Amino acid sequence: MDYYVDVVVRPDPEFSTSTLISAIFSKLHLALVRVGQGEIGVSFPKIKLTLGDCLRIHGSKLALGRLMDDSWLRGLQDYAQLRPIRSTPVVSQYCVVRRVHVKSSQERLLRRSVRKGWISEEEAQERLLTTKNERSKLPYILLRSSSTGEHYRMFIQQELVLKTGATGSFNTFGLSESATVPYF
Numbered sequence: 001m002d003y004y005v006d007v008v009v010r011p012d013p014e015f016s017t018s019t020l021i022s023a024i025f026s027k028l029h030l031a032l033v034r035v036g037q038g039e040i041g042v043s044f045p046k047i048k049l050t051l052g053d054c055l056r057i058h059g060s061k062l063a064l065g066r067l068m069d070d071s072w073l074r075g076l077q078d079y080a081q082l083r084p085i086r087s088t089p090v091v092s093q094y095c096v097v098r099r100v101h102v103k104s105s106q107e108r109l110l111r112r113s114v115r116k117g118w119i120s121e122e123e124a125q126e127r128l129l130t131t132k133n134e135r136s137k138l139p140y141i142l143l144r145s146s147s148t149g150e151h152y153r154m155f156i157q158q159e160l161v162l163k164t165g166a167t168g169s170f171n172t173f174g175l176s177e178s179a180t181v182p183y184f
Contacts, residue, residue: 001041001058001165001181006083007073009053017053020079022142024055025173029143031072032172039063041181042174043097044139047158051139057174058181061085094165094180099173100155102136 007028009020025042032040040059046052057064064085073082110124110131119127140153154173161180168179 001060002088003059003061003064003085004088004182005057005064005068005085006045007055007057008081008083010079010081012079015079018050019142020076021051021053021055024073024076024080025141026143027072027074027076028055028057029173031067031070032170032174035063035066035070036170036172036174037063038169038171040067040174041097041170041176041179043095043181043183044156044158045184047139047156049137049139051141051156056181058088088182089184091182091184092162093183094161094163095158095183096161096166096178096180097156097158097175098177099175100136100138100157102138102153102155 007024009017009024011017012020028042040057040063043056043058044051044054045056046054057067059067068082068085073080107128110119110128113119114121114124136155138155138157140155142151143154144151156175160183165180165182166178168176170176170179
């Protein structure tokens with residue numbers, strides 16, 4: 001992860017920063033499916049209660065060059081500034097950026113279990129009385145499934161690792177359970 005690119009959302013009166021970060025992230029995901037090869041990771045340098053207005057893309061100069069040649073931000077240039085590829089500064093901290101699955105609708109999950117034949121309708125009704133929906137305070141990206149067309153929230157956890165970085169592969173969202181990206 002010797003290089004990085006920042007994508008910074010420009011303020012817009014019509015769209016919230018969260019909406020624009022979600023749109024940018026969705027476009028990045030499609031590009032990583034085409035050219036990512038597990039070599040590109042992401043981080044959110046301004047993450048707090050929301051993901052902030054900056055998406056940082058990490059990788060080698062070659063991997064980031066392939067991404068930039070893909071013109072993946074097409075259609076969103078008016079809403080975001082794509083900064084040039086830069087060398088990563090010397091850092092002493094790294095972070096893991098991962099997806100966290102939240103089972104927020106117990107009713108939906110129980111309906112699915114009945115449909116699959118895992119439990120009976122009566123068992124589902126019993127369990128529904130005793131279970132609670134999970135809530136998460138983690139920031140999220142709102143995405144649309146290309147297979148079902150439904151919108152869903154992808155909760156993001158960015159966890160600091162204070163010592164050394166860990167190598168590994170990134171998925172087509174630029175996330176990993178164990179590989180780290182420089183934190184600065």
